[in-house]
Amino acid sequence: MAEEKKEKKPKIPKIPRQPMPEQDPHERARNFNEVTCGFTGELSDNEALRCIQCKKPLCIDGCPVSINIPAFIKKVAEGDILGAAKVIKESNLLPAICGRVCPQEDQCEMLCVVGKKDKPVAIGRLERYVADYEAVHGKFEMPEMSPKTGKKVAIVGSGPAGLACAGDLIKWGHTVTIFEALHKAGGVLVYGIPEFRLPKAIVERELDYLKKIGVEFRLDHVIGRIRTVDELMQKDGYNVVFLANGAGLPQFMNIPGENLNGVYSANEFLTRSNLMKAYKFPEYDTPIKRFKNVAVIGGGNTAMDAVRTALRLGADNAYIIYRRSMAEMPARKEEIEHAGHEGVKFIMLTAPVRVIGNEKGWVTGLECIKMQLGEPDDSGRRRPVPIKESEFVVNLDAIIVAIGTNANPLVAQTTPGLDLNKWGYIVVDDEKTCRTSKKGIFAGGDIVTGAATVILAMGAGRSAAKYIDEYLKTL
Amino acid sequence: MNEIVEKKVWWQDAPAIKEFEVKAPWIAEKHQAGQFVVLKVSENGERIPLTVSDKDVKKGTINILFQEVGATTMTLGRLSKGDKILDLTGPLGKPTHIEKFGTVVCIGGGIGVAPVHPIAQAFKAAGNKVISILGARTKGILIYEERMRKTSDEVRITTDDGSYGRHGFVTDELKAMIESGMKIDLVVTIGPAIMMKMVCKVTEPYKIHTYASLNTIMLDGTGMCGACRVTVGGKTKFVCVDGPEFDGHQVNFDEMMARLRQYLDEEKLAREICQKNTCGVR
Ligand SMILES: Cc1cc2nc3c(=O)[nH]c(=O)nc-3n(C[C@H](O)[C@H](O)[C@H](O)COP(=O)(O)OP(=O)(O)OC[C@H]3O[C@@H](n4cnc5c(N)ncnc54)[C@H](O)[C@@H]3O)c2cc1C
Ligand code: SF4
Ligand code: FES
Numbered sequence: 001m002a003e004e005k006k007e008k009k010p011k012i013p014k015i016p017r018q019p020m021p022e023q024d025p026h027e028r029a030r031n032f033n034e035v036t037c038g039f040t041g042e043l044s045d046n047e048a049l050r051c052i053q054c055k056k057p058l059c060i061d062g063c064p065v066s067i068n069i070p071a072f073i074k075k076v077a078e079g080d081i082l083g084a085a086k087v088i089k090e091s092n093l094l095p096a097i098c099g100r101v102c103p104q105e106d107q108c109e110m111l112c113v114v115g116k117k118d119k120p121v122a123i124g125r126l127e128r129y130v131a132d133y134e135a136v137h138g139k140f141e142m143p144e145m146s147p148k149t150g151k152k153v154a155i156v157g158s159g160p161a162g163l164a165c166a167g168d169l170i171k172w173g174h175t176v177t178i179f180e181a182l183h184k185a186g187g188v189l190v191y192g193i194p195e196f197r198l199p200k201a202i203v204e205r206e207l208d209y210l211k212k213i214g215v216e217f218r219l220d221h222v223i224g225r226i227r228t229v230d231e232l233m234q235k236d237g238y239n240v241v242f243l244a245n246g247a248g249l250p251q252f253m254n255i256p257g258e259n260l261n262g263v264y265s266a267n268e269f270l271t272r273s274n275l276m277k278a279y280k281f282p283e284y285d286t287p288i289k290r291f292k293n294v295a296v297i298g299g300g301n302t303a304m305d306a307v308r309t310a311l312r313l314g315a316d317n318a319y320i321i322y323r324r325s326m327a328e329m330p331a332r333k334e335e336i337e338h339a340g341h342e343g344v345k346f347i348m349l350t351a352p353v354r355v356i357g358n359e360k361g362w363v364t365g366l367e368c369i370k371m372q373l374g375e376p377d378d379s380g381r382r383r384p385v386p387i388k389e390s391e392f393v394v395n396l397d398a399i400i401v402a403i404g405t406n407a408n409p410l411v412a413q414t415t416p417g418l419d420l421n422k423w424g425y426i427v428v429d430d431e432k433t434c435r436t437s438k439k440g441i442f443a444g445g446d447i448v449t450g451a452a453t454v455i456l457a458m459g460a461g462r463s464a465a466k467y468i469d470e471y472l473k474t475l
Numbered sequence: 476m477n478e479i480v481e482k483k484v485w486w487q488d489a490p491a492i493k494e495f496e497v498k499a500p501w502i503a504e505k506h507q508a509g510q511f512v513v514l515k516v517s518e519n520g521e522r523i524p525l526t527v528s529d530k531d532v533k534k535g536t537i538n539i540l541f542q543e544v545g546a547t548t549m550t551l552g553r554l555s556k557g558d559k560i561l562d563l564t565g566p567l568g569k570p571t572h573i574e575k576f577g578t579v580v581c582i583g584g585g586i587g588v589a590p591v592h593p594i595a596q597a598f599k600a601a602g603n604k605v606i607s608i609l610g611a612r613t614k615g616i617l618i619y620e621e622r623m624r625k626t627s628d629e630v631r632i633t634t635d636d637g638s639y640g641r642h643g644f645v646t647d648e649l650k651a652m653i654e655s656g657m658k659i660d661l662v663v664t665i666g667p668a669i670m671m672k673m674v675c676k677v678t679e680p681y682k683i684h685t686y687a688s689l690n691t692i693m694l695d696g697t698g699m700c701g702a703c704r705v706t707v708g709g710k711t712k713f714v715c716v717d718g719p720e721f722d723g724h725q726v727n728f729d730e731m732m733a734r735l736r737q738y739l740d741e742e743k744l745a746r747e748i749c750q751k752n753t754c755g756v757r
Contacts, residue, residue, distance in 0.1 A: 181697045182695060286522070361733030
């Protein structure tokens with residue numbers, strides 16, 4: 001280490017960033033197995049050695065839940081993978097999931113010191129390796145549980161925010177019940193993100209863990225209908241309700257022809273395929289159409305997931321239609337690249353104008369208009385402006401709309417006294433306390449921030465747990 | 476929970492009509508007229524909506540009635556008393572807007588009579604004069620006549636083949652009533668899309684307010700997917716959360732009927748497979 005002191009600049013590791021093994025693009029474009037295969041022991045050993053164990057590890061600043069990254073990587077380098085898992089789990093309840101779906105390139109890896117001269121340390125891949133290793137080699141250990149407090153918490157929604165909150169509160173001795181509207185727990189992790197990116201067995205594993213440590217799941221319970229939030233507190237005796245019901249309401253484009261057969265929200269298309277396993281129809285009963293020419297409107301992760309699903313269902317032509325350029329697409333770079341390798345075609349700077357259909361009510365095409373980028377808008381991205389008389393038609397038999405989601409109003413409508421912002425999201429004191437305008441009611445995840453990320457939702461769930469615990473102590 | 480405590484077979488020949496009374500105390504307690512449930516019969520099953528046709532809050536049960544027209548309803552029909560329905564979610568949708576209007580005509584066609592029943596009950600309880608028109612293809616498959624007689628001031632029946640009541644459609648009876656000068660304040664209609672469309676056509680020129688309860692394809696039933704969307708008054712609405720009841724004169728029935736045909740090929744295939752392997756509950 002004496003050497004390192006002399007040098008101001010970080011020492012660049014001689015080992016290059018280790019590549020992620022993945023299925024061949026042509027093959028995987030036709031199956032639903034996971035695209036990336038995960039690091040081998042050798043790859044992870046090499047990659048761990050690339051971390052220079054910074055005194056001021058900037059990577060941690062980039063991590064929304066402040067995982068002690070150098071500490072876990074050190075354990076990997078030492079060959080103590082289970083030890084590494086322990087370090088990660090201090091801050092992150094769902095590492096096998098986050099290692100797969102976090103946008104590390106915008107978080108920890110973006111700030112990684114090695115990245116200033118070379119490619120950053122592959123923190124996400126290491127996280128995933130550690131979590132997957134632990135799943136196979138680790139033993140279930142009952143975490144330290146505080147004595148029962150007799151306090152009851154109801155959690156609405158079983159996405160990452162709800163699960164993370166439950167995981168902490170149960171350990172601190174509270175009784176925790178998660179109410180989930182669907183027949184399966186997991187939120188977007190099970191209905192939205194496809195198998196080829198996040199195998200459902202991994203989510204199942206995390207759910208099992210929570211069940212084992214005592215979290216009760218009440219599936220098929222739509223809060224707002226079967227019980228209101230007030231009833232949960234007044235009738236069923238819950239001391240606190242944590243709202244983690246996500247941003248599940250799909251937006252449509254409001255253009256003519258949008259209700260023709262063959263136009264779907266990304267939520268519908270993905271829910272059919274993922275949650276209902278329609279890609280295995282007729283082994284599974286829920287049908288899905290195997291379209292030949294499919295366009296997905298939008299440029300986010302949801303759009304990438306939808307277009308790659310369409311490809312796997314047998315599309316000859318699968319397009320992304322996006323109104324800005326490649327550089328502005330909000331989806332993860334890795335997902336865009338993967339989609340490109342698999343044969344997805346990108347039609348950029350293009351906006352839909354009208355859906356064209358036949359006399360039977362089915363889609364036959366989409367009229368679009370070319371766009372150019374003008375001045376930056378509120379989001380800081382350059383605003384797309386239509387180019388006059390540049391309309392053209394893409395021949396299609398299906399259109400999947402992935403332009404974003406809003407708050408589902410059901411819980412809010414049935415909870416008088418709950419403050420909402422102008423978009424219908426729940427207002428909280430600040431994103432740490434997660435306290436709403438109503439006593440005993442907390443909220444976190446996408447229902448507060450609008451559609452964001454798994455790690456932010458999970459972080460909110462844990463932060464809420466802390467303040468809920470504090471609040472329960474005052475009762 | 477979700478246990479079938481009573482099973483009744485209304486009609487044996489395909490497509491059979493069956494009714495279950497299911498233990499679901501939380502749903503029974505909260506259910507209001509017009510609301511429905513979504514159920515899933517097996518691990519590999521699909522989610523389908525069914526309207527609650529009756530309930531017993533004391534016993535904690537709800538009734539659902541269905542015709543075995545697809546793989547899921549066929550599988551459901553194979554369940555017996557004592558079996559459990561794997562997943563049952565509800566009550567879903569907005570309750571019917573109940574008020575004292577005066578004379579309310581409740582029209583149910585086919586198995587649509589069952590979901591009309593709680594609505595007729597609620598209108599009756601609110602002090603309305605309830606006249607019900609029940610339509611069936613033939614006398615044997617007419618359901619819920621007795622229950623409807625109990626909750627209505629008057630019941631009129633039509634059959635397509637003339638085997639019972641008026642020979643004709645529910646619309647013929649409705650037209651006759653309107654033309655006879657009867658004052659009707661509200662019409663409620665549930666049944667096949669084409670029937671609801673025709674009912675709305677009859678009432679529109681007379682400006683009789685008409686509720687139509689729409690039975691679109693659904694997936695989640697919670698407003699998350701938009702599979703159930705219809706155009707009402709030029710605007711897109713989600714039947715599962717904005718409905719299921721809408722002002723019938725504003726509904727684009729043609730679009731709705733086209734959307735209902737989306738999966739005809741797949742439904743046919745699933746039905747054939749189901750018939751072949753007797754589609755036991757997986
Ligand atoms: C297709 C897709 C791909 C994505 N890809 C990524 C990615 O790669 N990386 C990333 O970080 N993020 C990704 N995201 C975003 C991420 O999944 C979400 O930000 C995150 O899941 C939000 O978590 P949550 O717990 O707030 O809500 P959700 O995961 O949305 O969970 C909310 C849960 O509440 C339930 N619920 C709703 N209303 C009720 C009610 N009334 N009663 C009971 N239950 C109710 C819902 O059914 C759902 O299960 C993706 C999102 C989508 C849709
Ligand atoms: S910034 Fe990069 S090199 Fe430094 S500790 Fe973090 S991962 Fe290691
Ligand atoms: S069924 Fe999915 S939104 Fe209505």
